[in-house]
Amino acid sequence: MLAFHPIEVLQKRLPCFYVGDYLPSNEEKLSKRNEIAKDFRKLDTKLRSLGYYKTHMPFYYREALKLMTMWFIWVYMSIAGPNHVVNWIFSSLIGSFLWHQVAFVGHDLGHNGVTHNKYRDNLLGILFGNILGGVSIGWWKKSHNVHHIITNSPEHDPDIQHMPFFAVSKRFLNSIYSTFHGKVLVFDNAAAFFLQYQHYLMYIILMFGRYNLYLQSYLYVIRDTFVPYRSTELFGLTLFWAWYLTFLSHLPSWSAVFISMFITHAGTLLLHVQISVSHWSMSCDDVEDEGFAEKALRTTMDVECPPWLDWLHGGLQVKIPNFVIIISLFFFLMFLDRFLLIFLIIFYFIRIFLNFYLQLVSSRSSFISSTSSSQFKTCCSFCKRFC
Protein backbone atom coordinates (compact mmCIF):
# COMPACT_ATOMS: atom_id res chain seq x y z
CA MET A 1 0.00 0.00 0.00
CA LEU A 2 2.76 2.35 1.02
CA ALA A 3 4.75 1.70 -2.13
CA PHE A 4 1.89 2.11 -4.54
CA HIS A 5 0.01 5.17 -3.33
CA PRO A 6 0.73 8.88 -2.88
CA ILE A 7 0.42 10.27 0.65
CA GLU A 8 -3.03 11.87 0.16
CA VAL A 9 -4.51 8.55 -0.98
CA LEU A 10 -2.94 6.77 2.01
CA GLN A 11 -4.33 9.32 4.43
CA LYS A 12 -7.76 10.10 2.99
CA ARG A 13 -9.03 7.27 0.81
CA LEU A 14 -7.49 4.00 1.99
CA PRO A 15 -8.80 4.22 5.60
CA CYS A 16 -12.33 3.83 4.15
CA PHE A 17 -11.39 0.29 3.10
CA TYR A 18 -9.84 -0.77 6.42
CA VAL A 19 -11.41 -3.96 7.76
CA GLY A 20 -8.77 -5.38 10.13
CA ASP A 21 -5.17 -6.59 10.39
CA TYR A 22 -4.08 -9.81 8.75
CA LEU A 23 -2.20 -12.17 11.07
CA PRO A 24 0.43 -14.54 9.68
CA SER A 25 0.36 -18.21 10.68
CA ASN A 26 3.28 -18.18 13.10
CA GLU A 27 5.04 -15.74 15.40
CA GLU A 28 8.53 -16.14 13.93
CA LYS A 29 7.36 -15.07 10.48
CA LEU A 30 5.39 -12.23 12.01
CA SER A 31 8.42 -10.73 13.76
CA LYS A 32 10.65 -11.04 10.68
CA ARG A 33 7.97 -9.52 8.49
CA ASN A 34 7.36 -6.73 10.95
CA GLU A 35 11.07 -5.95 11.08
CA ILE A 36 11.34 -5.58 7.31
CA ALA A 37 8.06 -3.66 7.13
CA LYS A 38 9.22 -1.35 9.92
CA ASP A 39 12.54 -0.67 8.13
CA PHE A 40 10.67 -0.08 4.91
CA ARG A 41 8.35 2.48 6.59
CA LYS A 42 11.36 4.22 8.12
CA LEU A 43 13.03 4.45 4.73
CA ASP A 44 9.81 5.77 3.20
CA THR A 45 9.49 8.49 5.86
CA LYS A 46 13.11 9.51 5.40
CA LEU A 47 12.79 9.74 1.62
CA ARG A 48 9.59 11.76 1.94
CA SER A 49 11.25 14.19 4.35
CA LEU A 50 14.19 14.58 1.96
CA GLY A 51 11.77 15.48 -0.82
CA TYR A 52 12.57 12.51 -3.05
CA TYR A 53 8.90 12.06 -3.99
CA LYS A 54 8.59 15.54 -5.38
CA THR A 55 8.89 15.74 -9.14
CA HIS A 56 11.96 17.49 -10.48
CA MET A 57 10.27 18.78 -13.63
CA PRO A 58 13.44 20.07 -15.40
CA PHE A 59 14.49 16.41 -15.65
CA TYR A 60 11.36 15.60 -17.66
CA TYR A 61 11.63 18.73 -19.80
CA ARG A 62 15.14 17.60 -20.66
CA GLU A 63 13.90 14.07 -21.34
CA ALA A 64 11.18 15.40 -23.65
CA LEU A 65 13.75 17.53 -25.49
CA LYS A 66 16.11 14.56 -25.76
CA LEU A 67 13.40 12.27 -27.14
CA MET A 68 12.14 14.80 -29.68
CA THR A 69 15.73 15.52 -30.80
CA MET A 70 16.34 11.80 -31.26
CA TRP A 71 13.09 11.44 -33.21
CA PHE A 72 14.06 14.34 -35.45
CA ILE A 73 17.60 13.04 -36.10
CA TRP A 74 16.30 9.53 -36.79
CA VAL A 75 13.64 10.67 -39.29
CA TYR A 76 15.80 13.37 -40.88
CA MET A 77 18.84 11.14 -41.34
CA SER A 78 16.78 8.25 -42.72
CA ILE A 79 14.92 10.35 -45.29
CA ALA A 80 17.35 13.14 -46.15
CA GLY A 81 20.64 11.40 -45.39
CA PRO A 82 22.89 9.64 -47.92
CA ASN A 83 21.21 6.75 -49.74
CA HIS A 84 23.64 4.30 -48.21
CA VAL A 85 23.32 1.22 -46.02
CA VAL A 86 25.61 2.72 -43.33
CA ASN A 87 23.26 5.70 -43.01
CA TRP A 88 20.19 3.45 -42.75
CA ILE A 89 21.82 1.33 -40.04
CA PHE A 90 23.06 4.29 -38.05
CA SER A 91 19.81 6.25 -38.21
CA SER A 92 17.80 3.12 -37.31
CA LEU A 93 19.97 2.61 -34.24
CA ILE A 94 18.99 6.12 -33.12
CA GLY A 95 15.33 5.18 -33.71
CA SER A 96 15.65 2.04 -31.60
CA PHE A 97 17.43 4.03 -28.92
CA LEU A 98 14.55 6.50 -28.91
CA TRP A 99 12.05 3.67 -28.27
CA HIS A 100 14.37 2.32 -25.61
CA GLN A 101 14.60 5.63 -23.76
CA VAL A 102 10.94 6.60 -24.15
CA ALA A 103 10.01 3.48 -22.18
CA PHE A 104 11.52 5.00 -19.02
CA VAL A 105 9.47 8.19 -19.28
CA GLY A 106 6.44 6.00 -20.05
CA HIS A 107 7.20 3.98 -16.92
CA ASP A 108 7.13 7.06 -14.68
CA LEU A 109 3.97 8.36 -16.35
CA GLY A 110 2.32 4.95 -15.98
CA HIS A 111 2.95 5.13 -12.24
CA ASN A 112 1.42 8.63 -12.15
CA GLY A 113 4.84 9.74 -10.98
CA VAL A 114 5.39 12.84 -13.11
CA THR A 115 2.58 15.37 -12.61
CA HIS A 116 0.89 13.12 -9.98
CA ASN A 117 -2.40 13.94 -11.69
CA LYS A 118 -3.99 10.79 -13.12
CA TYR A 119 -5.61 12.49 -16.10
CA ARG A 120 -2.53 14.53 -17.10
CA ASP A 121 -0.10 11.64 -16.62
CA ASN A 122 -2.37 9.44 -18.73
CA LEU A 123 -2.53 11.98 -21.54
CA LEU A 124 1.25 12.41 -21.49
CA GLY A 125 1.56 8.62 -21.38
CA ILE A 126 -0.57 8.39 -24.53
CA LEU A 127 1.65 11.03 -26.16
CA PHE A 128 4.93 9.25 -25.35
CA GLY A 129 3.69 5.64 -25.26
CA ASN A 130 0.95 5.37 -27.89
CA ILE A 131 1.92 8.10 -30.35
CA LEU A 132 5.71 8.05 -30.16
CA GLY A 133 6.19 4.35 -29.38
CA GLY A 134 3.05 2.56 -30.63
CA VAL A 135 2.52 0.84 -27.27
CA SER A 136 -0.66 1.44 -25.25
CA ILE A 137 0.03 3.13 -21.92
CA GLY A 138 -3.19 1.60 -20.55
CA TRP A 139 -2.10 -1.93 -21.45
CA TRP A 140 1.30 -1.26 -19.96
CA LYS A 141 -0.24 0.05 -16.71
CA LYS A 142 -2.52 -2.95 -16.44
CA SER A 143 0.24 -5.53 -16.83
CA HIS A 144 2.92 -3.57 -14.98
CA ASN A 145 0.80 -2.97 -11.86
CA VAL A 146 0.08 -6.70 -11.61
CA HIS A 147 3.80 -7.35 -12.10
CA HIS A 148 4.64 -5.04 -9.18
CA ILE A 149 2.01 -6.51 -6.86
CA ILE A 150 2.69 -10.20 -7.45
CA THR A 151 6.20 -10.29 -8.91
CA ASN A 152 7.47 -13.60 -10.30
CA SER A 153 4.32 -15.56 -9.55
CA PRO A 154 3.94 -18.08 -12.41
CA GLU A 155 0.12 -17.94 -12.23
CA HIS A 156 -0.27 -14.16 -11.92
CA ASP A 157 2.74 -12.15 -13.17
CA PRO A 158 2.42 -11.44 -16.93
CA ASP A 159 6.10 -10.45 -17.12
CA ILE A 160 7.20 -14.06 -16.71
CA GLN A 161 4.37 -15.65 -18.75
CA HIS A 162 5.95 -16.14 -22.15
CA MET A 163 4.88 -19.63 -23.19
CA PRO A 164 5.66 -21.34 -25.54
CA PHE A 165 9.01 -19.53 -25.85
CA PHE A 166 10.28 -19.12 -22.29
CA ALA A 167 9.66 -20.81 -18.94
CA VAL A 168 11.48 -19.46 -15.89
CA SER A 169 9.81 -21.90 -13.50
CA LYS A 170 9.23 -25.66 -13.74
CA ARG A 171 5.58 -25.00 -12.98
CA PHE A 172 5.07 -23.80 -16.54
CA LEU A 173 5.64 -27.40 -17.65
CA ASN A 174 2.29 -28.36 -16.04
CA SER A 175 0.10 -26.07 -18.18
CA ILE A 176 -0.84 -23.55 -15.48
CA TYR A 177 -3.74 -21.09 -15.60
CA SER A 178 -2.83 -17.42 -16.07
CA THR A 179 -5.11 -15.13 -14.07
CA PHE A 180 -3.85 -12.15 -16.10
CA HIS A 181 -4.55 -13.60 -19.55
CA GLY A 182 -7.56 -15.61 -18.36
CA LYS A 183 -6.45 -18.81 -20.07
CA VAL A 184 -4.32 -21.90 -19.59
CA LEU A 185 -0.70 -21.50 -20.71
CA VAL A 186 -0.52 -24.87 -22.40
CA PHE A 187 2.68 -26.89 -22.42
CA ASP A 188 2.27 -28.22 -25.96
CA ASN A 189 4.60 -29.52 -28.69
CA ALA A 190 5.70 -26.00 -29.64
CA ALA A 191 6.62 -25.27 -26.01
CA ALA A 192 8.46 -28.60 -25.71
CA PHE A 193 10.51 -27.64 -28.76
CA PHE A 194 11.26 -24.00 -27.90
CA LEU A 195 11.94 -24.49 -24.19
CA GLN A 196 14.78 -26.94 -24.73
CA TYR A 197 16.61 -24.21 -26.67
CA GLN A 198 15.40 -21.17 -24.70
CA HIS A 199 18.88 -20.34 -23.40
CA TYR A 200 20.10 -20.06 -27.02
CA LEU A 201 16.98 -18.50 -28.51
CA MET A 202 16.39 -15.87 -25.84
CA TYR A 203 18.16 -12.96 -27.52
CA ILE A 204 16.87 -13.84 -30.99
CA ILE A 205 13.24 -14.03 -29.82
CA LEU A 206 13.55 -10.84 -27.77
CA MET A 207 14.68 -9.04 -30.93
CA PHE A 208 11.09 -9.47 -32.16
CA GLY A 209 9.48 -8.76 -28.78
CA ARG A 210 8.27 -5.29 -29.74
CA TYR A 211 5.86 -6.66 -32.37
CA ASN A 212 4.12 -8.52 -29.55
CA LEU A 213 3.75 -5.23 -27.65
CA TYR A 214 1.89 -3.74 -30.66
CA LEU A 215 -0.42 -6.75 -30.74
CA GLN A 216 -1.06 -6.70 -26.99
CA SER A 217 -1.80 -2.96 -27.18
CA TYR A 218 -4.52 -3.43 -29.80
CA LEU A 219 -5.99 -6.48 -28.08
CA TYR A 220 -6.23 -4.48 -24.86
CA VAL A 221 -7.70 -1.33 -26.38
CA ILE A 222 -10.25 -3.15 -28.56
CA ARG A 223 -11.20 -6.20 -26.49
CA ASP A 224 -10.73 -5.34 -22.82
CA THR A 225 -13.91 -4.61 -20.89
CA PHE A 226 -12.43 -1.75 -18.84
CA VAL A 227 -10.22 0.66 -20.77
CA PRO A 228 -10.02 4.19 -19.37
CA TYR A 229 -9.53 6.66 -22.24
CA ARG A 230 -10.29 3.94 -24.83
CA SER A 231 -10.93 6.29 -27.75
CA THR A 232 -7.91 8.50 -26.94
CA GLU A 233 -5.73 5.41 -26.68
CA LEU A 234 -7.00 4.12 -30.02
CA PHE A 235 -6.48 7.53 -31.59
CA GLY A 236 -2.89 7.59 -30.25
CA LEU A 237 -2.10 4.13 -31.65
CA THR A 238 -3.61 5.09 -35.02
CA LEU A 239 -1.53 8.26 -35.07
CA PHE A 240 1.59 6.19 -34.39
CA TRP A 241 0.96 3.94 -37.40
CA ALA A 242 0.07 6.97 -39.52
CA TRP A 243 3.40 8.73 -38.94
CA TYR A 244 5.47 5.54 -38.85
CA LEU A 245 4.08 4.16 -42.13
CA THR A 246 4.41 7.60 -43.74
CA PHE A 247 8.02 7.67 -42.58
CA LEU A 248 8.69 4.19 -44.03
CA SER A 249 7.04 5.18 -47.32
CA HIS A 250 9.57 8.02 -47.68
CA LEU A 251 12.59 5.73 -47.44
CA PRO A 252 14.39 5.37 -50.76
CA SER A 253 14.03 1.61 -51.30
CA TRP A 254 12.54 -1.61 -49.95
CA SER A 255 15.99 -2.56 -48.62
CA ALA A 256 16.03 0.67 -46.61
CA VAL A 257 12.53 -0.10 -45.27
CA PHE A 258 13.55 -3.63 -44.28
CA ILE A 259 16.82 -2.54 -42.62
CA SER A 260 15.11 0.33 -40.82
CA MET A 261 12.25 -1.80 -39.49
CA PHE A 262 14.49 -4.67 -38.49
CA ILE A 263 17.16 -2.64 -36.68
CA THR A 264 14.78 -0.20 -35.00
CA HIS A 265 12.73 -3.06 -33.56
CA ALA A 266 15.59 -5.47 -32.84
CA GLY A 267 17.55 -2.71 -31.06
CA THR A 268 14.89 -2.53 -28.35
CA LEU A 269 16.13 -5.98 -27.33
CA LEU A 270 18.24 -4.13 -24.79
CA LEU A 271 15.11 -3.00 -22.93
CA HIS A 272 13.65 -6.51 -22.86
CA VAL A 273 16.94 -7.87 -21.52
CA GLN A 274 17.14 -5.14 -18.88
CA ILE A 275 13.60 -5.93 -17.73
CA SER A 276 13.96 -9.70 -17.73
CA VAL A 277 17.45 -9.95 -16.23
CA SER A 278 16.28 -8.46 -12.91
CA HIS A 279 13.59 -11.11 -12.35
CA TRP A 280 14.08 -14.22 -14.47
CA SER A 281 17.01 -15.48 -12.43
CA MET A 282 15.26 -14.87 -9.10
CA SER A 283 12.85 -16.97 -7.03
CA CYS A 284 9.43 -17.80 -8.54
CA ASP A 285 8.16 -19.61 -5.44
CA ASP A 286 4.92 -18.89 -3.63
CA VAL A 287 5.79 -17.79 -0.11
CA GLU A 288 3.05 -17.46 2.50
CA ASP A 289 2.76 -14.51 4.86
CA GLU A 290 5.28 -12.43 2.98
CA GLY A 291 5.33 -8.64 3.13
CA PHE A 292 5.58 -6.45 0.05
CA ALA A 293 9.16 -5.26 0.61
CA GLU A 294 10.25 -8.78 1.55
CA LYS A 295 8.82 -10.19 -1.68
CA ALA A 296 10.48 -7.46 -3.75
CA LEU A 297 13.84 -8.34 -2.23
CA ARG A 298 13.33 -12.07 -2.94
CA THR A 299 12.15 -11.73 -6.52
CA THR A 300 14.20 -8.81 -7.81
CA MET A 301 17.87 -8.22 -8.51
CA ASP A 302 19.95 -5.08 -8.96
CA VAL A 303 22.56 -5.00 -11.69
CA GLU A 304 25.92 -3.40 -11.03
CA CYS A 305 26.61 -0.56 -13.40
CA PRO A 306 29.24 2.21 -13.47
CA PRO A 307 27.72 5.60 -12.54
CA TRP A 308 28.60 7.13 -15.91
CA LEU A 309 26.33 4.54 -17.59
CA ASP A 310 23.32 5.10 -15.31
CA TRP A 311 21.47 7.17 -17.92
CA LEU A 312 21.31 4.15 -20.25
CA HIS A 313 19.36 1.96 -17.85
CA GLY A 314 16.69 4.45 -16.82
CA GLY A 315 16.56 3.12 -13.25
CA LEU A 316 16.29 -0.55 -14.24
CA GLN A 317 19.78 -1.22 -12.88
CA VAL A 318 18.44 -0.32 -9.42
CA LYS A 319 15.38 -2.53 -9.72
CA ILE A 320 14.96 -3.24 -6.01
CA PRO A 321 14.50 0.46 -5.08
CA ASN A 322 12.24 0.68 -8.14
CA PHE A 323 10.09 -2.06 -6.67
CA VAL A 324 9.90 -1.03 -3.04
CA ILE A 325 9.54 2.70 -3.71
CA ILE A 326 7.42 2.64 -6.82
CA ILE A 327 6.06 6.16 -6.70
CA SER A 328 9.45 7.79 -6.23
CA LEU A 329 11.37 9.11 -9.21
CA PHE A 330 14.72 7.89 -10.29
CA PHE A 331 16.01 10.98 -11.93
CA PHE A 332 18.38 11.38 -8.99
CA LEU A 333 20.13 8.24 -10.16
CA MET A 334 20.19 9.19 -13.80
CA PHE A 335 21.66 12.65 -13.90
CA LEU A 336 24.33 11.55 -16.27
CA ASP A 337 21.96 11.48 -19.22
CA ARG A 338 23.07 15.06 -19.85
CA PHE A 339 26.01 13.45 -21.63
CA LEU A 340 23.64 11.83 -24.10
CA LEU A 341 21.98 15.16 -24.82
CA ILE A 342 25.36 16.85 -25.36
CA PHE A 343 26.36 13.97 -27.64
CA LEU A 344 23.15 14.34 -29.67
CA ILE A 345 23.58 18.10 -30.06
CA ILE A 346 27.22 17.68 -31.15
CA PHE A 347 26.16 14.89 -33.49
CA TYR A 348 23.42 17.08 -34.97
CA PHE A 349 25.88 19.88 -35.77
CA ILE A 350 28.39 17.41 -37.21
CA ARG A 351 25.58 16.12 -39.41
CA ILE A 352 24.73 19.65 -40.65
CA PHE A 353 28.42 20.27 -41.31
CA LEU A 354 28.73 16.99 -43.23
CA ASN A 355 25.66 17.81 -45.31
CA PHE A 356 27.09 21.22 -46.14
CA TYR A 357 30.46 19.66 -47.00
CA LEU A 358 28.89 16.98 -49.21
CA GLN A 359 26.83 19.58 -51.07
CA LEU A 360 29.97 21.67 -51.56
CA VAL A 361 31.90 18.69 -52.91
CA SER A 362 28.94 17.75 -55.08
CA SER A 363 28.63 21.19 -56.67
CA ARG A 364 32.42 21.39 -57.12
CA SER A 365 32.49 18.00 -58.80
CA SER A 366 29.65 18.91 -61.19
CA PHE A 367 31.46 22.17 -61.97
CA ILE A 368 34.68 20.24 -62.65
CA SER A 369 32.76 17.69 -64.78
CA SER A 370 31.27 20.46 -66.83
CA THR A 371 34.76 21.73 -67.66
CA SER A 372 35.44 18.26 -69.24
CA SER A 373 38.97 18.44 -68.05
CA SER A 374 40.44 14.96 -68.10
CA GLN A 375 42.83 15.70 -65.23
CA PHE A 376 39.85 15.94 -62.79
CA LYS A 377 38.02 12.81 -63.89
CA THR A 378 39.42 10.50 -61.20
CA CYS A 379 38.52 13.02 -58.54
CA CYS A 380 34.96 13.39 -59.90
CA SER A 381 34.19 9.68 -59.92
CA PHE A 382 35.61 9.43 -56.40
CA CYS A 383 33.47 12.29 -55.15
CA LYS A 384 30.34 11.02 -56.90
CA ARG A 385 30.61 7.74 -55.09
CA PHE A 386 30.23 9.60 -51.83
CA CYS A 387 27.77 12.28 -52.84
Ligand SMILES: [Zn+2]
Ligand atom coordinates in the same frame (compact mmCIF):
# COMPACT_ATOMS: atom_id res chain seq x y z
ZN1 LIG B 1 7.33 0.10 -12.21
